[in-house]
Amino acid sequence: MSDSPDNDGPDDHSPESESSDHHSQARATGQHAFGQTPPSPGAPPVVGLPPRKLFAERAQRLNKLGERVPAMAAYLQFMAMIVEAQHRVLQQPRPSLIGGAELAMTHGIPPLSVDGLWRDMSWPADLEALLDALDTRVEAPQRVWFDALRELPDADRAGLARAVLEGQPLALEQRAMAPLMGAALQVAWTRQARLLPATPPRPAGLGDNLCPCCGAPAVGSLIQIGMARSRVRYLQCGLCASEWYAERAKCVQCGDSRTLDYVSLEDEQGERVLPVQAETCDHCHSYLKRVNREWEADADPLADDLASLTLDMMIADRDLARRAFNPLLVLGEPA
Amino acid sequence: MSINVTRRQFFKLGGAGLASSSLAMMGFAPEPAEASIRQFKLTHAKETRNTCTYCSVGCGILIYSKGDGSKNVEQNVFHIEGDPDHPVSRGSLCPKGAGLLDFVHSKGRLEYPQVREAGSSEWTRITWDDALNRIARHMKDDRDANFVQRTAQGETVNHWTTTGFLAASGSSNESGYITHKVVRNLGMVAFDNQARV
Numbered sequence: 001m002s003d004s005p006d007n008d009g010p011d012d013h014s015p016e017s018e019s020s021d022h023h024s025q026a027r028a029t030g031q032h033a034f035g036q037t038p039p040s041p042g043a044p045p046v047v048g049l050p051p052r053k054l055f056a057e058r059a060q061r062l063n064k065l066g067e068r069v070p071a072m073a074a075y076l077q078f079m080a081m082i083v084e085a086q087h088r089v090l091q092q093p094r095p096s097l098i099g100g101a102e103l104a105m106t107h108g109i110p111p112l113s114v115d116g117l118w119r120d121m122s123w124p125a126d127l128e129a130l131l132d133a134l135d136t137r138v139e140a141p142q143r144v145w146f147d148a149l150r151e152l153p154d155a156d157r158a159g160l161a162r163a164v165l166e167g168q169p170l171a172l173e174q175r176a177m178a179p180l181m182g183a184a185l186q187v188a189w190t191r192q193a194r195l196l197p198a199t200p201p202r203p204a205g206l207g208d209n210l211c212p213c214c215g216a217p218a219v220g221s222l223i224q225i226g227m228a229r230s231r232v233r234y235l236q237c238g239l240c241a242s243e244w245y246a247e248r249a250k251c252v253q254c255g256d257s258r259t260l261d262y263v264s265l266e267d268e269q270g271e272r273v274l275p276v277q278a279e280t281c282d283h284c285h286s287y288l289k290r291v292n293r294e295w296e297a298d299a300d301p302l303a304d305d306l307a308s309l310t311l312d313m314m315i316a317d318r319d320l321a322r323r324a325f326n327p328l329l330v331l332g333e334p335a
Numbered sequence: 336m337s338i339n340v341t342r343r344q345f346f347k348l349g350g351a352g353l354a355s356s357s358l359a360m361m362g363f364a365p366e367p368a369e370a371s372i373r374q375f376k377l378t379h380a381k382e383t384r385n386t387c388t389y390c391s392v393g394c395g396i397l398i399y400s401k402g403d404g405s406k407n408v409e410q411n412v413f414h415i416e417g418d419p420d421h422p423v424s425r426g427s428l429c430p431k432g433a434g435l436l437d438f439v440h441s442k443g444r445l446e447y448p449q450v451r452e453a454g455s456s457e458w459t460r461i462t463w464d465d466a467l468n469r470i471a472r473h474m475k476d477d478r479d480a481n482f483v484q485r486t487a488q489g490e491t492v493n494h495w496t497t498t499g500f501l502a503a504s505g506s507s508n509e510s511g512y513i514t515h516k517v518v519r520n521l522g523m524v525a526f527d528n529q530a531r532v
Contacts, residue, residue, distance in 0.1 A: 040422050043422075044419070044425075069371075071367040071368045071370070072358070072363075072367070075358050075361070075363040078361070115339060142361060142362050144362075145360070166339065167343040167345070167346075169346060172360060175357045175360040175361075176360040176361045179357050179361065217343065231417075231419040232419045232420070233419075233420075248397065248418070248419065248420055249382040249383065249384050249397060257384070260381065260382070262380040262381065263379055263380075264377070265375045265376075265377065266376050266377070267375060268374065273375060277380070309356075309368060312348050313352060313353070313369065314372055314375065314377055315377070316347075316348040316349060316352075321345040321347050322345055322346060322348060323345050328357075329356070329358075330356060330357035330360075331346070331348055331353075331356050331357075332347065332349070332351050333346070333349065333351050
């Protein structure tokens with residue numbers, strides 16, 4: 001019943017099985033002033049939970065991108081190593097935190113809300129496990145900050161976790177440690193999202209740019225492939241990697257469709273470099289990257305974001321806000 | 336201690352470059368990546384939502400065009416495909432709709448009104464005002480000559496059978512209603528719609 005390559009989770013998590021889900025409470029019931037509408041046939045699923053091999057496939061993608069972008073090869077290979085470790089740590093069992101999920105959903109609150117759960121999440125244990133998994137593989141240039149993170153007291157770790165979640169600018173000395181903390185946070189939330197008994201609906205009061213599972217912003221958007229989701233655009237959560245429907249050719253932040261410009265990189269021969277476009281909006285002066293799986297079936301919003309930093313630099317003169325929440329990356333002016 | 340991810344601030348890259356990024360702070364040289372900018376150039380594309388012009392189903396389409404939208408650069412349509420968000424067609428198009436790109440760029444595409452005078456073999460360009468005036472004149476003359484108020488048996492019919500009307504398909508319910516009112520009010524009986532063609 002599943003047809004997309006990223007969809008190998010249990011059946012009750014597969015997007016195809018939730019085709020009756022709708023964008024909001026009002027649409028879920030089909031009620032409006034003129035009566036009741038029948039469910040729209042062929043409507044794509046609205047929310048998809050993270051697939052089992054998310055991190056394994058992302059690591060593969062990063063390794064592949066490392067070969068294609070020689071200027072960042074060492075960096076992308078190192079990030080692939082972190083993501084591989086994320087895959088292994090994700091398999092470790094941790095206590096379930098989805099007890100209140102159903103109640104939260106009936107009140108239109110994301111069931112894994114960051115604001116409510118960040119203290120209870122298993123990220124301290126996941127960070128420790130990531131550090132253990134990577135210890136023997138980290139080489140000299142990365143040793144300094146790696147060891148500093150190992151020795152960081154719990155209170156400072158909590159401060160760093162909070163700073164990463166809130167997207168604070170971070171001081172220079174925190175910037176090397178932040179991606180590994182981000183990786184631990186992703187593992188903790190992704191594991192809980194995969195435990196959810198059913199995909200949550202789109203909470204009515206939540207912005208289109210925020211995850212229906214955890215309320216965090218998206219890392220980017222992707223054009224999906226497969227029967228049920230062919231060419232439909234989804235946003236992918238930067239934290240728990242859930243995906244949710246977002247209409248194409250429309251700014252996710254402000255809804256504008258007139259001033260959108262899709263900017264991408266071409267090489268000297270005029271060939272596309274990566275399956276990445278920056279969706280820039282002159283109405284709200286911001287941008288979010290979009291990867292197209294029709295161009296490359298294994299394109300990943302987070303991995304391809306890291307590999308396309310050149311694109312960010314080349315449009316920096318337009319003074320647009322970068323809207324992506326990529327916990328594995330810190331950019332911009334330091335605090 | 337509460338936390339708020341939903342009201343987070345989004346930063347601008349500005350002139351910061353990669354020197355202070357996590358890439359550099361983690362011990363990777365930012366210079367090769369920054370220098371690689373010179374190998375690339377930026378391309379701009381637009382996606383515009385529209386409705387297929389052909390039939391009354393009204394499938395949604397996405398029109399892809401190149402060009403950065405600046406005043407001196409004409410947008411060049413390079414691809415048209417079904418709109419996957421459209422509630423009626425869900426991204427699918429029939430062979431006619433799938434060929435819309437060739438329709439846009441067709442050499443034989445009619446872009447302005449033309450007339451071939453009686454006895455002439457040449458098409459000449461005329462203005463829209465001219466075209467509408469000439470059509471109205473022809474219609475009025477024909478209607479005045481051939482309008483039937485009553486049949487031979489004295490039954491009122493008020494019909495005009497010597498002129499027919501073919502209406503557009505890709506129009507709204509409202510313009511369909513107005514078209515119908517105008518055409519039937521003139522008494523025209525031969526009336527069809529491009530949607531069936």
